[in-house]
Amino acid sequence: MAAIVKKDLKQAKRDPKFLGPSLIIPLVFLLVYTIMWTSVGGGESFACGLVVEDISPEANNMADILENMVSTTNHTWFSIERYDLETADELYRNGDLIAYILIPDGFGENISSGQNATAVMFINNVNDDVVKNYVHRFEAAVLLFNQGAVYPDFDQSSAPIAMEESLRLTATPSNLKYMAAVAIILSLIACSLASQAMLTATEFETGALQDTLNSPTPRLALVLGRTIAAIPRSLSSLLIVAPVICISMNVFPVGNLLILFGILLLTILALVPIGELIGMKIRNREQALLAAVLLTVVGFILGGGMAPIGLSPFSIRIIMLILPTTHSLALWPRVFFLDTMLGLTNSALYLLGTWIVMSILVMRLMKKEVELS
């Protein structure tokens, strides 16, 4: 077994190309997100026009709420630009402004006379997500006004029904910080899967695997040896990725480092036999790599890398939970942003179970391969 570990590590040292996907994938993902979110002030402020045709204090209060209400990361919900009606409408119809809000003339007078006043949002309904994001923000402003919670205090104490919110984390991570944290484990996922898939496929191409399989080494020792060698190999990608991400994005783990290491270890154990399966089934380096990248990207998206799976319907969540990446991505940000041990057991056990089941599968495949050869 020690010889197998030594051989695999020597091979990794001689051909460090396996690091390619694990460096490129997370860093490109992060670059894309950084460009997207930093250009829009944290990703929370949506560009919106505002036309105020009324000069009453009520209209001013409404406009102040729209311009100043903030998200939990202290970004304003709207990045408001004021226009006259003609300009706003022209920009809107040309596609340069996705939405504008009109506070019409007579808005304040209606309120002071006890009648209903209506503010109007004109929206380029490109898709229902855009509509959702704008309408929700606008509706929040309307509710605040009706609660009497106006700028600057947004005090709801005299509202018939107030909303008292409590958040699980003391500070809500911005989308960018969350993405930076998960990019670290994405690198590990890519490295574990791609390096093992490539190694096995290369050994098939060169015929080295058949020689190893036909040697008197027990198959269990072979699988364990290859898995043990995969641990430092997979972690090696983090030596570059983790410091680069943590320092450049100014995001550092809050949770226990030992638990975080345990999550990394479990992820490697669960994914390495899957990489081995890919390599054994495909037997071609390029195609094995493509399959590993595909599984990494899909596993990352489906597993909740971009948005936690909590919003998915239960029936779909069951399918997502089959993927080991879902469990890694559930555990990692949880401990990264909070010093907790709650809610970790199920996913940890699932990853451990995946390792055992997949290793058995690999051993069976190896047996089949020996019989065939």
Place this chain on the structure above:
Amino acid sequence: MKASFTKELRVWRRNPQKLVLVILLPLMFFVGFSMLMGGVYFGSGVETAVVLNEQNPGVYTDGLLEILGENDPIPPKLDPLMMDAETADRLFHNGEILLVITIPDGFEDAIANNESVSIQVQVANIHEDLTKNLRMPVIRKLDIFYQTYFLNDSLVDFEMVGLRPFTPPRLAYMAWTISVYSVMFGAIFAAGSAMTQEFEQETMDEIILSNQPPHAIYIGKMFSGVVISFTAVPFLFLLSYVLFGVWPNGDILTFLSLTFLLALFSSGIGLIAGAVFRNSVFVVPIAALGAIFYWIVAGGIAPLGLLGATFDVVNEYLPVSNVYRTLIRMFVEGTYTSLTLDLTVIGLFAVFIMIISPMIANRISQLNLGQILEDAKNRR
């Protein structure tokens, strides 16, 4: 050129697994997003623990509970699950439920007597976007409650006017934009792979030393990339139609003319990438992620109008964004306001890259990069 083109297509025909992967990546990408975001737009809704501490529920409590569970045209819908405070707290802290709404004891009396009362909302603020998607529906439900039960306090309401009568579903929109992504990815990967296989199988010199002009060989490889790049598109459109029942607007000729030029441009990039990296290990992630990069920054995931003017102006000067701009407008609105300009921009870039990329690829192919690095090391 024809010989090189035919040879590359033959290589693809002999490797159906590789072709399947080219089709599968964008499809899985689309299915992945659909499954992930499906809960916001479809299905039973976001599971929400509702703790009812009110001992004497009446018209207001029942009204609020009814509104919380009502179907809503603005996603996400909430799926209220009644439970006791202890269970809700345990599930919330274990991360099994992300939103808890508690209606306090005395809620009914307070409203009936015109007194102020608070409902408690616990949100798993995993990140800002999720927090927003959990908080906002509660705010909306509360606003609806205000507009229904507190007519004297709800002096302001709002109305929404859409630019067009039909709002396309978000996920269908994504399928249409992923079709452009799949063209880019397919072209970069196929052309890059055509180059790397020559290096990996050490056949580059044989090809260069054959009687064919190198430029024609490279152009043949580029065009094979163009053909391969279109393989996933019909599957994507079909799957999106099956799932969401909507076809994109516009005509196929405009789609083909823009994406053909985009594929040509991307093939040129793939050719250069293949010559530089000479190894599929790098070409695969570069193709997949380079295309994802452009898909996101060109408005594939969300329209650029959301991001404000600065981003839009910068993006205007990137050739691929022009293709996305016109295609998104065509898919969604069926209009072609920027077609001439965008066709010209991508056309110029495609012709330029078609001329220059074979020259660059040929030049790089002749360099022994390993030897150069070794020499540099020795000199040092």
